[in-house]
Amino acid sequence: MNTSEPILPKHLYIESTAPDGTAINGTFAPDKLIAWAEAGDDDAIDNWCKHICDEKIAAINAWEDDRILELEDEWVSSENDVEEEDDDGDDEEERRYHLTCEAVSRDAEKKREIAREQMAEHKGAIEKLVQQARTFNDAHTPPREEKHLAGYLAVAISAVLAIAVVAYVLIT
Numbered sequence: 265m266n267t268s269e270p271i272l273p274k275h276l277y278i279e280s281t282a283p284d285g286t287a288i289n290g291t292f293a294p295d296k297l298i299a300w301a302e303a304g305d306d307d308a309i310d311n312w313c314k315h316i317c318d319e320k321i322a323a324i325n326a327w328e329d330d331r332i333l334e335l336e337d338e339w340v341s342s343e344n345d346v347e348e349e350d351d352d353g354d355d356e357e358e359r360r361y362h363l364t365c366e367a368v369s370r371d372a373e374k375k376r377e378i379a380r381e382q383m384a385e386h387k388g389a390i391e392k393l394v395q396q397a398r399t400f401n402d403a404h405t406p407p408r409e410e411k412h413l414a415g416y417l418a419v420a421i422s423a424v425l426a427i428a429v430v431a432y433v434l435i436t
Contacts, residue, residue, distance in 0.1 A: 270389040273312060276300055294397035301394045309390050317383035321376050328372035335364050 276292045300308050339361040 270386050270393060271316065272297070272390070272393075273300065292393075292397075294400050297394055297397045298401065301390070309387055309394070313383045313387040313390070316386065317379050320379040320382075324372050324375045324379065327375075328368060331368045332365050335361055335368070 272292055276296045278291060278293050302308075339357060342357055
């Protein structure tokens with residue numbers, strides 16, 4: 265995968281608008297990315313990458329089927345054009361047809377293998393992005409405040425001391 269940023273579901277992106285009113289697909293929201301990645305027993309990334317890979321493989325399969333149908337049409341039309349007397353030409357044309365179909369099938373299988381490899385790379389890139397989002401959130405999230413227990417304790421001690429001072433003054 266030669267892209268600098270992995271493909272994410274559209275709902276994770278924050279869209280901003282330019283001054284001229286055109287939409288600019290900006291960056292992703294770290295909170296949304298983390299929540300999405302952790303959804304569904306942490307298999308959202310696997311499901312997303314599999315979905316993208318399945319779409320690529322379906323396109324490859326369609327290309328392969330279309331190409332083989334084109335070759336078959338070419339073979340049938342060339343077979344109709346060749347005269348009956350030339351039986352060696354028919355055999356040669358049929359052999360060429362089968363060899364070309366095998367080459368198309370090999371090419372399609374290579375493309376499917378590349379799509380599977382890209383799926384693994386894409387998954388790794390998304391996992392890295394999720395980790396970066398977690399690091400970003402940790403660095404930019406203010407520390408959680410204690411429930412002001414220390415403040416309440418200081419006020420209570422001050423009140424007790426004030427009462428003690430008032431009592432001492434009244435007694436003496």
